[in-house]
Amino acid sequence: MGKKIYIKTEEEIELIRKSDLLVSKTLSLMGEMLKPGISGRALDKKAEELIRDNGGIPSFKGYQGFPAALCISVNDAVVHGIPSKVEIKNGDIVSIDCGVFMNGFHGDAAYTFAVGDVDEETMDLLRATNKSLYLGIEQAIAGKRVGDIGYAIQKYTEKTLGYGVVRELVGHGVGKDLHEDPEVPNFGKRGRGPVLKEGMTIAIEPMVNMGTKRVRVLRDGWTIVTRDRKPSAHYEHSVVIRKKKAELLSNHEIVEESIKNNVNIKQL
Ligand code: MG
Ligand code: MG
Numbered sequence: 001m002g003k004k005i006y007i008k009t010e011e012e013i014e015l016i017r018k019s020d021l022l023v024s025k026t027l028s029l030m031g032e033m034l035k036p037g038i039s040g041r042a043l044d045k046k047a048e049e050l051i052r053d054n055g056g057i058p059s060f061k062g063y064q065g066f067p068a069a070l071c072i073s074v075n076d077a078v079v080h081g082i083p084s085k086v087e088i089k090n091g092d093i094v095s096i097d098c099g100v101f102m103n104g105f106h107g108d109a110a111y112t113f114a115v116g117d118v119d120e121e122t123m124d125l126l127r128a129t130n131k132s133l134y135l136g137i138e139q140a141i142a143g144k145r146v147g148d149i150g151y152a153i154q155k156y157t158e159k160t161l162g163y164g165v166v167r168e169l170v171g172h173g174v175g176k177d178l179h180e181d182p183e184v185p186n187f188g189k190r191g192r193g194p195v196l197k198e199g200m201t202i203a204i205e206p207m208v209n210m211g212t213k214r215v216r217v218l219r220d221g222w223t224i225v226t227r228d229r230k231p232s233a234h235y236e237h238s239v240v241i242r243k244k245k246a247e248l249l250s251n252h253e254i255v256e257e258s259i260k261n262n263v264n265i266k267q268l
Helices: 010-032 040-053 120-140 146-160 253-259
Strands: 070-074 077-079 093-102 106-114 171-175 180-185 203-204 208-209 216-218 225-228 233-236 235-241
Touching: 010 040, 010 208, 010 235, 040 070, 070 253, 077 093, 077 208, 077 233, 093 233, 106 120, 106 203, 106 233, 106 235, 120 203, 120 208, 120 233, 120 235, 146 253, 171 235, 180 203, 203 233
Parallel strands: none
Antiparallel strands: 070 077, 070 093, 077 225, 093 106, 171 180, 171 203, 203 235, 208 233, 216 225
């Protein structure tokens, strides 16, 4: 990552929005396909087809050697799970992270799906993590600072509810590069960090663990899992900073629409 924070023109923002729309359509397709018995690899194959058929390139494939289009992280996997032949089971939570590169710009978003009979304790974690994403987005206004976002997420999930906020992985600027400055941690202090300016595009992505905040990397070199093997949730939006309210560039509504129509997925 460089030191420079790029302010995007309206034309560039529209291109990022297009990439994010394809990301969102891909996540929506995952919401249609997910069911017990399907493998991560089958999901990844369809996702890559949709992305390429629409003129995009999967941002993650080949990124630092990552082998797939999607990160699929199940249950105690936080992020960066590699799609495999292992079948999704009834009661699993499945975090799917997707990036698309198109017209020179990346889009990036993620959603955690509850497959079948997920217990209420885990559903509460999903609801809280999803809510914290929007609490973070509320703070993403021109003139505020990056620390205001992290503070809002951490205060709700960790201080109020007692969950663990992952420290090792953070949100980020997004644009010509998948990961640009600034880093956008899901923890922090109010009034600290870089000032948010109109036209900055950032990915906000709380990663929240039911138990300990501590994580480790599996032997595959990618998958981040919780140290206590308790579940973890992850929701991500790309947004553009505006004067009064951040504007969403990715779209979870179409993802939630497909969940509504899929009896195999529990709504939040
Ligand atoms: Mg992502
Ligand atoms: Mg991201």
